[in-house]
Amino acid sequence: MIDLDGLDGPLLVALDFDGVLSPIVPVPSDARPLPESAAAVRALAEAPDTHVVLVSGRGLADLAAVSGFGPPVLMVGSHGGEFGPGLLDGDTPLLTEEQQALKEKLTLALTDLVEGAAGVTLEHKPAGLAVHVRNAAPEVGEQVLDAVRRGPATWDGVDAIEGKSVIDLAVLQVSKGTAVDALRERFGARVFFAGDDTTDETVFTRLRPGDVGVKVGEGDTAAAHRVTDPAELSTVLAELTSRRKTPRAS
Known part of the structure; x- marks a missing residue:
């Protein structure tokens, strides 16, 4: 079992989408988050001192469409090239x-x-x-x-x-790792990150003591923890939710 005891105080929950919240499917537009994971993501986004951001290679509009999430769940698309509303440079044109x-x-x-x-x-x-x-x-x-x-x-x-x-x-150089670094500074938080692909290693290699990195599936990784598939990750997210479930005051 992944040790979540040290994740107190401000926390950034950064999650890849495909292969992490959603199983990999033949047609990318058919991808949807597992119901258990979707429920955990929404609950975490309402928890105190908890900031949930999807960090995906998909474009922002595509990510919003397939994930079904909206605020307070935030999004970074295009491997860190697009920051959605509520994050950093969301109003800046993406390309010259x-x-x-x-x-x-x-x-x-x-x-x-x-x-x-x-x-x-x-x-x-x-x-x-x-x-x-x-x-x-x-x-x-x-x-x-x-x-x-x-x-x-x-x-x-x-x-x-x-x-x-x-x-x-x-046509611009970006990475999920630099995006998560920027988000860490934005929120002044420790990081919980889950990813499944080689592109997610740019995050795992940047995690610091006190952070938690979870690799979903097979393959070499710098992450300290591993789960077999999105279904197993959903149980980890549920446990994290139970530890941070007190709702924010309105």
Whole structure:
């Protein structure tokens, strides 16, 4: 069992979405949080001195749509490139004119590259695109990913982040780790973070004494704790909720 005894005082509960609150599904738009996890997230967001932020590679609008959450649950999208309402620079334009032009060039190149590759899909994001190969035959997926690695991923100004059966390409350099660092300073809080993908390691490697990091699923990790799947994480979130469940005074 994960030791949650030290998580008193101000706490930032930062959570990836896909593979953490929601099981991984073939069609990304079909993802939804497990009911138990959704209930825990909403309860934690109402607890005293507790700030709940979803930190995802999805764009903000997409993240809000699939998660079903709204304030006081806060959101960071595009691997830390978009801070939602109530957080830091939410009113600042995401891309410069030069970055927007590069994104348009990137869109054209990736569209041509994946054309005819069965099972490969492009996900359009505010800061770039993601190439998903989860539903492609292994040889097709690897062929596409290799072409992306040798092509657009090498362009000046493009930041490529590989995850499970996906490459995210953004026209600005961001990471979930730098986003969580900024949130930590914003709230003056310890951190509880749960993630499942290689992109979440940028958070796990930055956690400090007194923080708690939970890896969901298999794979090498810098996290001190691990659960097998989103269902097991929901029990951890329920336990954390029970420790911080006193509602905020209105």
